[in-house]
Amino acid sequence: KHSDVKATRSEYRQECQETHKLQTSCAKAAQVLARDGPNALTPPKATPEIVKFLKQMIGGFSILLWIGAVFSWISFGIQLAQGAESPFDNLYLGVVLALVVILTGIFAYYQEAKSTNIMASFSKMIPQQALVIRDGEKKELPADQLVVGDIVEIKGGDRIPADIRLIFAQGCKVDNSSLTGESEPQSRSCDFTHENPLETKNIAFYSTTCVEGTATGIVINTGDRTIIGRIASLTSGVGNEKTPIAIEIEHFVYLVAGVAISIGVLFFIISVSMRYKILDSIIFLIGIIVANVPEGLLATVTVSLSLTAKRMAKKNCLVKNLEAVETLGSTSVICSDKTGTLTQNRMTVAHLWFDNQIYSADTSEDQTTQPFDQSSPSWTALSKIVTLCNRAEFRPGQENLPIMKRVVVGDASETALLKFAEVILGDVMNIRAQNKKVAEIPFNSTNKFQLSIHKTDDPNDERFLLVMKGAPERILERCSTIMINGKEEPLDSEKAEAFQTAYMELGGMGERVLGFCHLYLPENEFPDTYSFDTDSMNFPTSNLCFVGLLSMIDPPRSTVPDAVSKCRSAGIKVIMVTGDHPITAKAIAKSVGIISATSETVEDIAKRLNIPVEQVNWREATAAVVNGMELKDMSSQQLDEILCNHSEIVFARTSPQQKLIIVEGCQRQVRGHHLLTKPTSFCVFQGAVVAVTGDGVNDSPALKKADIGIAMGIAGSDAAKNAADMVLLDDNFASIVTGVEEGRLIFDNLKKTIAYTLTKNIAELCPFLIYIIASIPLPIGTITILFIDLGTDIIPSVALAYEKAESDIMNRRPRNKRKDRLVNEQLAIYSYLQIGIMQSVGAFVTYFTVYAEQGFLPSTLLGVRVNWENNAINDFEDSYGQEWTKYQRTYLQWTGYTAFFVSITIQQVADLIIRKTRRNSIFQQGNKVIWVGIFSQIGIALILTYGLGHVTALNFTPLRFQYWFVAVPFAILIWVYDEVRKLFIRRYPGSK
């Protein structure tokens, strides 16, 4: 379609005149529509729901449990064929295992779907309408009906319905920020000004908005062929990497599954070689698998993550993908936008210069007064110009709102001045009414000034006041005097020098500077009835009196500097990536601390040492401001070096595409192996997790590429929100930091949850192993194990997610993806080989006590398994000579299960208490939710034992009350042991 764009000016003229010839007829439009498809972006391919669901069914431990279920059914089949007496036990077990998988799968799917739904509400858009001329008639059509060649009319406030080439434009300005990131509205005309379609003035793009003016244009691209459509397809081309927590959980699943399978297979071999029947060995294998797999854990993790997600949503971080909760916690680099994220996204007066002095103004979000010295008469004069030479107005009906929050009609600078004046002077509209405007020349790019003439509010003064503002150098040119302390003094070279210095200084701070001047028109020349004509300019516009300068900036949000310094102490590198001018970018970076007060860029060093930039050793500079133009010519190695060698980096004037390159650079920098061998680089190679903030459509590839993409909730485009993993509801950088904190906390707490859950696996596994080796009656049944994993343990595991941070987690470095695993060797060994074994010992003591007190002394129990389980033996003799039927033994065995279950539960309470904290003593840290966990645990155990003790299928029996206390000494031992361990850790930190 380039030929369209390049058409010469005269051709356009012609087109403009012959608009009617270009109109598409409805019939043709229908044809083109059939050929090109509707004018809408193809939504990204979503994974079918059924696939998502099935993934939940086979992911994680599900496969192991399915194997268990299948084995159960196989042994049921074999037993049924052999005509055994109670084959249905295995059928039930298989069904229960399958149910566990299906239910946890449904649960995980539901959780995932719920968080996706939150996002779906974002993408709901009101169907757009477009004003089209077809068959010579203006018609309102849904925008998706547009076809190439249609002529559409747009006016201020409309969204551009497709890529259009303008054939008529009047004062048309478009906001391309969603596409390019530039926040300044850009004017549009029929003129072809640039080869690049993105730069040329005569094209308006789909999904951008027309801010003011009107235009008519020809549709040149629709749907996916629009510029935005191409970016969108670029986005879907960027692959999604696994989140760090997904990698961790996978690692954990492999670890546990590895243990389960190796122990299972080992004991399968052992039991076969001990001459157990193959069928029995298979049943043992099922038991070992079930004991090893923490069935409830993945559901618990999901719940914990969604709890954190909820908490984060309250702090304005809306998480789209649950796993992203943790990703934010492991973030080591944040590539942040400037406008809106770091700044307030509104121009605010920052400095004033009058009476040869620079005054600072308050730029915070909720200013109500301005503290600078307002006693000088020069200020009175300046304030009058600021108030009067201004076309911006408050929208009516906002009297009760704070001034800073009121909506203003007018451009950004005028809005800033209006609000500034309103804060200091009060009712600006009233002042304007009292100083009636008689003539006005609005700002235009040739004049570079704005002028108005007013009657004054002083009834004794009949003179007209001419006020003017504009580019400072242009204003100064028109002045012959300057006001100092309310007196007009001639503008000599010394005063002009002072002006220059102030102008440079304010400009150097990245601020937009405006000059203000006035002139009281002599009464005799300009009487009350004088008719001012702005076209002929029948009034003086030179030899005015210069009053002062005002400079404006989009100031940083007040919470940002603190947030940046928090990031710094948390070891997170904050990189600013902006489309703005380097000077402004640097100024903001300095004021928020992205570039700290003491660090220097290469340019700063050059300036300080007074040497050319090339001679500076760039390694000495800790900060860098990289211009997009420089970035364009850089190789990826050079980019790596910059990212590596500077701790404080600002990328300015970057194009949308470069943002993606920077993100990739950040990820590569620390992931690549090739750099490892380079002795010169001193990067930390730890597998960086990169967070990227963005709001525009152009940001979406970078958002998708990032480990965690953060879209802006207020300013963000739908495309950005779709590509992101998280949405900042208040667009505030500081919210990211709270998110990081929550993410780190949940990682710590998940560690605790897993440690808690893994421990009792050993207490569930040991019974099987000893049962096989020592041939004692089975101490705990497979169903009972499921009741622990999915019953008593669930609420306590979730309660651990409420645990507060132990030490200041924001003073730690981000976790090293390679080393700080969710489940590491120490955690597994400590859980499995120490606490787990202690729990087993405690549970076995209860088990032996129950049997001994019923007549089976431990010595009698050893080696009895075959006879014990023989259905035909109904006079099984105990240690006292009594004889037991099979059912009586089985019932006793269930009592044993219950006792073992109760003991594990009691000791899990101790486990819960010790897992609450990893370093701190229990006395140092409280958490009320833990009590809920403990009570639920005991409550569920009581219900199972006494409430459901008569349901045979569950294998629970009522238990004598004293058996609840047999394991208590062991629980206390576990707690004391761990307190001692923590004491050592606190005393001797860092030792292995």
Added chain:
Amino acid sequence: MSKETKKPFRQSMTEWRQFIYNPNSGEFLGRTAKSWGLILLFYLVFYGFLAALFTFTMWVMLQTLSNDIPKYRDRISSPGLMISPKPDTALEFYFNKSDAQSYAEYVATLRKFLESYDDSKQSQNINCTPGRIFDQNDVAVKKACRFNLSELGQCSGKEDKTFGYSKGTPCVLVKVNRIIGLKPEGEPRIQCASKEAGMVEINYFPPEGLIDLMYFPYYGKSLHAHYLQPLVAVQLAINSNSTKEEIAIECKILGSPNLKNEDDRDKFLGRIAFKVQMTE
């Protein structure tokens, strides 16, 4: 993830070798011998302590138990019934009355079972008063009541060494499981019935399958060492036209209100079912 460059095989082998044994630092599997020794020592001490603790608590627990009677007997409030001989597989008797080999095992089992009832073994046992509970609570040394084998009549094995198996009238001994302190009420007796009427005629020894109360209560293995539980012999006279058919027989304990015989789940509580199939 995909970008991770693969290390050459030799390098990874060297790394593995280094991991298994690193001659420079003397590290074996990533730790020095001293470190491994300390870990080993720790676990030795740790598990040693746990083992000692386990043993100690078990010892304390065992100290609280009596040698004579178990602490609780609530799991066996009512006795089960059992038969002798007890076929290996299930409670099913298959034999050929003309083939001595086919029932030799049953006969041997019965003979062995009745050994302890031999008069020579019962020299210490006393003759108790029939029909009355033999309460010895106050006596330190509990006496056992004599059970005369002759009470089993044709099933005593004295006259018929094959316990009737060779004649097609096989004997099955029914015994009541021992339970310490159990005192049956009423007049307990064993009664058997075949599901299919007319196939078999059942005789009981002692007559009517009575179980004498004097054998109760039982005081446990250590106090009541010579105790012999009462037996009821059931002789099944199988009709000659019912041979080759499987006859299902169920025996129940009747006549005593505190001995259960109809539990839904426990098929052996106060009752027993078995099958007999005889060929010629």
